[in-house]
Amino acid sequence: MKYVALFLLALSLEAATASQKADRTITWRPWQDWAEFRLRTGDRYLGDECWEHYLGFELYRPSTKKIKISMIYLGLEAVPDVVIAPGRRYAILEVTNSNMTAHKGRWNWNAQEVQSTTPHSHVGLVE
Numbered sequence: 337m338k339y340v341a342l343f344l345l346a347l348s349l350e351a352a353t354a355s356q357k358a359d360r361t362i363t364w365r366p367w368q369d370w371a372e373f374r375l376r377t378g379d380r381y382l383g384d385e386c387w388e389h390y391l392g393f394e395l396y397r398p399s400t401k402k403i404k405i406s407m408i409y410l411g412l413e414a415v416p417d418v419v420i421a422p423g424r425r426y427a428i429l430e431v432t433n434s435n436m437t438a439h440k441g442r443w444n445w446n447a448q449e450v451q452s453t454t455p456h457s458h459v460g461l462v463e
Contacts (some may be wrong), residue, residue: 358383362390370447372399373420377443388432391443393418395425404450411441419450 364378371432378390389410395403402421409415410431 362388364373364392367394370401372396372401372449373447382432386432388430390431391415391429393420393427395420395422397425402450403447403448406446407445408445410443421424 350425359381362378362380367374367376373393375391375393378392380386380388380390382388385440391408392406395401400422402419404417404419405427406417408417410433413431413433415429415431418429420427425461
């Protein structure tokens with residue numbers, strides 16, 4: 337009986353320690369549909385109160401448009417511009433910040449069609 341109690345104690349300590357370790361998988365939220373593309377956000381805990389936050393874009397398959405996504409921010413953290421187009425339909429942006437938590441603020445961006453006679457602009461905001 338003493339060995340069973342020690343085994344259970346060891347398992348509970350291992351589980352408690354594992355919950356404090358880094359997570360190797362990204363927790364993605366559901367896709368959100370926009371006019372020419374869709375997007376979703378995700379997070380991953382790296383350990384030691386450090387997080388990675390993700391913003392993913394996907395251009396819809398029938399679209400032949402080229403869309404520039406610029407002025408991208410997560411809270412006050414700026415992210416470089418990206419372009420999604422038929423030859424590169426996906427873009428995943430990442431912010432790593434040790435002073436952010438799972439409650440990291442909002443993603444903001446501006447999406448604009450390029451190489452068009454009349455640019456179409458969409459401003460995005462997502463939590």
